[in-house]
Amino acid sequence: MEIVGTEYPFPMGAVEPHAHALRQPPESQLLYKIMSAQNFVRSISGNYLHFQRADTYGDDKSDGEQLPLDRPFNEGPRFEKSPEYSAARYYDESRSRSYACCFSLEYTPYIWQNYGNGDANGKICIEFNFGKLRKYLNGVVESSINSGTLMLGEIRCKQIFSINYGIVEYVDRESHRNNETVLPNPESYLFLKDKRYKDEKELRISLSAIGVGKFECNPGVPLVFPAGLPLQLEFKKAIDAGIIVRIIVSSDANRAYIGEALERIGVRMKIDEGE
Template identity: 55%
Template sequence: MSESGLSIKQATSIDGSIEPHAPILQMPPLGQLVYKVTSIDNLLRSISEMYLHFNRLDAYSDFEKADLHDGEQTHQDKPINSQVNFEKNPEFTVAHYYNQFRSRAYACCFSLENSPNLWKNYGAQGVKGKVGIEFDFFKLRSYLNTTLQSNSAALMVGDVICKQIFSINYGIVKYVDWYQHREALEVLPNPITYVYLKDQKYSDEKELRIYLSTIGIGHFGMKDGSIMEFPKGLMFTFDFRQAIEQGVITRLLVESSEEAQSLSLELNKHHMKVIVAQQI
């Protein structure tokens, strides 16, 4: 069980969808490599426990340059969305709907470039140094979609198996002036529009985002009568050794030859053969 209490594992039963919003999201070209920088400590933990970590969109506040407005309605849209309500529940506005959608959406973030900005701002926690994981995006996409295919995935809430309610989507983030930009014009935007909007001050991140989301209205009940809670983190089952063997992960990058040697020894314990190169 993940420490967050919420995880997606291979099992049975599914209600979520595979890329339902692909037509309105921007995809990178075929052959695109994407990068994630984390601490070596976190990588080794993820390998041992076999997961990719997804963060809830409204919970990005645990590092210095976190975007506190991640996935939120833009400053100009909030007043507009607050004026539109639902006929059967007049006190529940579209703004409430977007907020609730955001509180149930999870993102795993990558960069389209192996940039100095990425290494400067990410992977600070841990005592063993940083590591950059290089993925073949389209193989990663195929791998995750396969995990979520019908009759092969389940949502685990603690030790309880539930229906898999999350849909998965992929896309490149669009950078705008978050305080001036409007999406609520002639029609109200799809809530995932906000998932893929970030303030232009973050444009150096060149982010590609994988996100998991479910509907932003109502509640999800458990068999014991309680309401399902959505913790800050979600663990998506991910076999790193299998991903390396299938070319999903192409290589690992570290900052020194000493870290490369140390990490290679750790990976050997897991019988994992992957290129560990020094970051230039």
């Protein structure tokens, strides 16, 4: 893969390049992720965590988008060698190349009620240890950076994604500004959400590529960023290592369906019942 439309060298991904600007919980923090039983079985069968492209969320159409009051000011600054390319366009492009995997910092009725719905097999909650999960995923990303390659679906490409972790800040999107003094890093918009979502109490993991230039898999073949992106997480290893602390199922969950999927990867563990 190469990047065209810019004179800058190809930008490889990095591990937590924006950690200094993001709020993070202590290493011992527990995280909670709700998903449908079907998506859980897919994830453990494929050994991955699912990341969703920021501009494709169905519930929050403005996820990761620059704030309304920011956009007019972001339209002003232009790139010296590409005067038609504004900072606002840069933020939009960055958003279309950024992915998120979402967790809650608290185990609450809210997350049970609002996520993982619509599956006759019920839903599950995975309880993670933040510090151990962070170390594991950083290792996965660092390994792909060292090897220089990443699988994007069926496409083998250079490792263009950086991983970051942060606690989401909830603001009034209509009145808040993020660019009053300086142009913010595009990553900051991924960790701002409207205050109506504050009950999520979200910890977000992002995978993002830069928003300038155009990526090509092969000469003349543009890279299409898919709506979803899997990042390796070997569930058996994660359970054995204490990265996954507990698996909790809804009261209406199909325990046999979930248990069989765990047995197929060689895992037998106590499954707790939640909401």
